[in-house]
Amino acid sequence: MLSYQQSKAFYDRFGKKQDWQSFYEDVATGALIRNGEFPNASAVLEFGCGTGRFGERLLEGHLPPNARYVGIDISDTMVALAKERLARFGARAEVYLTDGSPQLDFGAATFDRFVSNYVLDLLTFEDIRTVLQEAWRVLSEGGLLGLSSLTHGFTAMSSVVENIWMTMHAIRPTLVGGCRPINLLEFATEPRWRLRCDDKFSKYGVPSEILVAEKVAIG
Ligand SMILES: C[S@@+](CC[C@H](N)C(=O)[O-])C[C@H]1O[C@@H](n2cnc3c(N)ncnc32)[C@H](O)[C@@H]1O
Numbered sequence: 001m002l003s004y005q006q007s008k009a010f011y012d013r014f015g016k017k018q019d020w021q022s023f024y025e026d027v028a029t030g031a032l033i034r035n036g037e038f039p040n041a042s043a044v045l046e047f048g049c050g051t052g053r054f055g056e057r058l059l060e061g062h063l064p065p066n067a068r069y070v071g072i073d074i075s076d077t078m079v080a081l082a083k084e085r086l087a088r089f090g091a092r093a094e095v096y097l098t099d100g101s102p103q104l105d106f107g108a109a110t111f112d113r114f115v116s117n118y119v120l121d122l123l124t125f126e127d128i129r130t131v132l133q134e135a136w137r138v139l140s141e142g143g144l145l146g147l148s149s150l151t152h153g154f155t156a157m158s159s160v161v162e163n164i165w166m167t168m169h170a171i172r173p174t175l176v177g178g179c180r181p182i183n184l185l186e187f188a189t190e191p192r193w194r195l196r197c198d199d200k201f202s203k204y205g206v207p208s209e210i211l212v213a214e215k216v217a218i219g
Contacts, residue, residue, distance in 0.1 A: 001124055002178035004074060004100030010174050011050075011075035018050045018078070021118070027201045028148040028208035029054060029117055035197045035212045036113060036146040038062040045104075045111040045138060046071045047131060048119030049095060052082030059089045069093045070111070074100040102130035109140040120187070121149040122178040128187050136192050139215040144196070145188060150181045151209035154200050161205035184211040191218055 002010065011018070038044070038058055049055055049071025059069055069092060073079050079097045086093035098105070102123070114135040120128045135145050153159030168175040185198055193213035201208045 002122060002173050006174070007122060007178055008074045008076075008100065010178060011073075012077040014177065015077040015081060016051060019053055022053070024203040024206035024208065025118060025148070027203045028210050029057075031199055031201065032115070032117070032146050032148050032210045032212065033057065033062055035210070036115070036144055038113065039064060041113045041144075042067050043111045044069045044113040044115060045106065047104075047114070047116040047135075049073050049082050050078050050117075052085040052093075052095065054115070054117055055082065055093060056085055059086065059093060067092070070106075071095045072098045072104075074098055102127045102134060104134040104138055106138045108137050110138050112140050112143040113146060114139050114143065115146040117148045118150065118179065120147060120184070121180060121182050128182070132187050136215055141215060141217045143215045145193065145211070145213045145215065147184050147188070147212075148208060148210045149184055150179050151183060151200060151207050152181045153207050155202055155207075157205040158202040158207035162207060165206075181207065184209050188213045190216075192216055
């Protein structure tokens, strides 16, 4: 696994090249948009916003005009790119640099959507659990969690790609951006989350999973 520092260094260098990953990510993030009920949202937090591409898609075509978007990322380069890309949305879009901690610097029940695309798959299992605890805390009751990530192969071709991916990750994690396949369903579990949708996609053999779950208030 990459440390926060290694992750930051990698994505600071990678910068705009991240958008090339859209060749396999867009099929999954498109499904996330269709299932995330964004036309009813008022405040979205994106963890690991990268170049701001997903935020731009939401603000441009899927959020109501008065909804706001906040993106956070560990990489200075990504924060600068996302700020530049989202500048035309004025006060509706904010982007902040973090130190990579899964603890979020936002109050309870501040957002009604929490999204993260292809970021949890480069965190430790412990950090993934903390991010989801924090997502639960910052979401209002009934708010939606929307995740996409690399996942395990589920067809002959995607299983071959998963094996190649894991081999590269074992040789040097930065060959694959530090990411490795995970199973999102293991993390967003009852009683805190009510599953709305869990789906898998394979594009050019790269297996992705999306998950949408509703925050359930627990006593
Ligand atoms: C694979 S990229 C995905 C970017 C974007 N979500 C997308 O789908 O294009 C991973 C992103 O997560 C960011 N990142 C990595 N570790 C992070 C952490 N601990 N906290 C916040 N952002 C992180 C990286 O800087 C990078 O922008």
